[in-house]
Amino acid sequence: MKASNLTATITSLVEQKVPTFLWGAPGIGKSSIVKQIADSKEIGFIDLRLALMDPTDLKGIPFYDKESHTALWAPPAFLPRDGEGILFLDELNAAPPSVQASAYQLILDRKVGEYILPDGWAIIAAGNRDGDRGVTYRMPSPLANRFVHFEMEVDVDDWRFWAYKKELDERIIAYIAYKNEHLFTFDAKSDVKSFATPRSWEYVDSILRSGMSEALLLDALSGAIGREVAVGFLSFSKVMGRLPDIQNILSSGEGDYSDEVDVLYALSVGVISALLKSNTPQNLDNLLSYTLELKSEFAVMIVQDLQRNGVGMEHSPVFKEWVKKFAYLLG
Numbered sequence: 001m002k003a004s005n006l007t008a009t010i011t012s013l014v015e016q017k018v019p020t021f022l023w024g025a026p027g028i029g030k031s032s033i034v035k036q037i038a039d040s041k042e043i044g045f046i047d048l049r050l051a052l053m054d055p056t057d058l059k060g061i062p063f064y065d066k067e068s069h070t071a072l073w074a075p076p077a078f079l080p081r082d083g084e085g086i087l088f089l090d091e092l093n094a095a096p097p098s099v100q101a102s103a104y105q106l107i108l109d110r111k112v113g114e115y116i117l118p119d120g121w122a123i124i125a126a127g128n129r130d131g132d133r134g135v136t137y138r139m140p141s142p143l144a145n146r147f148v149h150f151e152m153e154v155d156v157d158d159w160r161f162w163a164y165k166k167e168l169d170e171r172i173i174a175y176i177a178y179k180n181e182h183l184f185t186f187d188a189k190s191d192v193k194s195f196a197t198p199r200s201w202e203y204v205d206s207i208l209r210s211g212m213s214e215a216l217l218l219d220a221l222s223g224a225i226g227r228e229v230a231v232g233f234l235s236f237s238k239v240m241g242r243l244p245d246i247q248n249i250l251s252s253g254e255g256d257y258s259d260e261v262d263v264l265y266a267l268s269v270g271v272i273s274a275l276l277k278s279n280t281p282q283n284l285d286n287l288l289s290y291t292l293e294l295k296s297e298f299a300v301m302i303v304q305d306l307q308r309n310g311v312g313m314e315h316s317p318v319f320k321e322w323v324k325k326f327a328y329l330l331g
Contacts, residue, residue, distance in 0.1 A: 002155035003033055003162070011037050013148060014086060014122040019107050021092070021144075022126040024152035025186050027197025029162075030126045033152070034088050044085025044121075046078065050095035055102040059113045073113030084120030093127035093139045100143055107146045131188050154184040159198055161308045164276065168205045171237045174269035176201070177301075178236060178262055182229045196225040204233070239266045246270045250278065253286035257293060264298045272305050279311060288318040292325060300329050 001009070006022070013020050014037060022030050031047065038045035050058070060073040080087065089103060102112065107125075110117040117123070125147065130136050156176060163173045176183050185196040194200075203224040212220060221230035239262045244255040249271060258264060275287055291299040303322065306313070313319040 001150055002153055003029065003158040004155070006150060006152055007033055007037060009150070010034070010124065011041070014041070014124070017119075017122045019123045019147050020125070021147035021149045022124065022152055023129055023149065024126075025154075025184070025197075026128055027186065027199035028152060028154050028184065029198050030152055031088065031090055034086060034124050034126070038086045041084075044080060044083055045088065046080060046085065047088045047090055048078070049090050050099050050103065051091040053095065053099050055098045058099065058102040058106065060115065073115070075113060075115035079115055080118055080121050082118050082120075084118075085122075087117065087121050087123050089123065089125040091127055092125040093130075093136045095137070097137055097140070100137070100140065104143055104146070107143070154198065156180045156183055157308075159183055160305065163201075164272065164305070164309050166202075167273075168201070169208045170269050170273050171208070171233070171240060171266075172201055172204055173273075174240075174266040175233050175236045177269060178265035179232060182225075182232065185226060185229060192226060194223055194226045196229045200224045236262060236266075239263055240270075243267050243270055246274050249290045250274055250283040250286055253289035255290055259295075264295060268298050268302050268305075272302060272309070275306065275311065276309055281316065284311065284313060285316055285318045288313065288316060288322050292318075292322060296326060296329055300326055 010020055010022070010033070022034070024030050035045055035047075048058075057076060060075040062071045063074050064070075065072045089107075092100065092103065095103075106112040106115075106117065107123055110123075127139075128136060129151075130138070160173060160177060163176075182196055183198065183201070187195070201224075204221055207217070207220050207224065218230055218234060221233065224230075225233070239260075242258070242260075242263055243266055244258075246255075246267075249255040258267070271287055271290075275283055287302070291302055294302075299322075303313070303326075
């Protein structure tokens with residue numbers, strides 16, 4: 001299931017407090033989705049890495065109670081005591097079986113030892129698939145049956161929407177639009193240590209913003225996304241110098257046109273990013289006017305990406321002209 005559908009589905013299940021397990025390859029943003037859901041609902045978020053815990057870390061430590069003359073469990077301080085939120089059990093299937101066993105009661109009965117999970121908190125867990133070359137333990141059937149399971153897949157359109165919101169470097173967004181298959185190059189059968197994932201492209205963004213010298217850039221990027229992808233990305237980045245004046249397009253609706261596919265991908269991302277930063281009715285009209293003479297697939301891509309990013313254009317007289325010209329591609 002792609003990220004946008006997962007977000008909507010898990011949000012509904014959080015409201016009903018249904019335990020959910022999110023499966024997926026490393027680096028595709030499983031934990032980010034859960035954090036975004038908590039942020040959008042303005043509720044608490046606690047991220048527990050169970051692979052780093054001992055059984056007593058979750059259940060607590062026993063102590064002798066003088067009044068009742070019994071042994072009680074002192075619950076850990078990191079578990080929530082009140083309010084609303086999401087308790088995120090990350091890397092659950094990477095935790096040793098003894099730790100997974102400690103999670104049984106918390107997940108099903110919403111309590112463990114002396115601790116009771118507040119009513120306002122939902123439980124979501126996540127983990128890598130068994131074939132992803134990570135450290136995993138087979139999840140016992142009784143524990144697996146305590147969850148509703150979903151498998152997350154990488155979707156380029158969803159990622160591009162997120163990348164615009166995150167304001168990733170335009171060169172990255174343009175390159176992935178041009179070379180979809182380089183968003184995620186993980187191969188469980190390969191021993192290569194560096195490969196491209198949505199997470200490692202975030203590292204690329206940080207590397208580009210670091211001001212590192214060009215002499216060091218290839219090696220740094222190769223360490224994040226692999227040598228082949230890094231070479232392709234840097235070669236594509238040189239295209240940005242061949243773009244028409246984007247600010248002139250927004251201010252006048254006029255500019256040069258190119259027949260080169262790589263230039264058109266870079267231009268599409270460039271004008272979208274520029275409009276999102278200065279979205280005025282006049283700038284929008286000028287951009288739409290410019291796209292009327294652009295290659296049809298790129299004109300449609302620009303408008304659809306703007307709409308995904310919340311840019312309304314139904315009020316624009318130029319948009320009505322645009323729809324007449326490209327309606328046959330929108331069906």
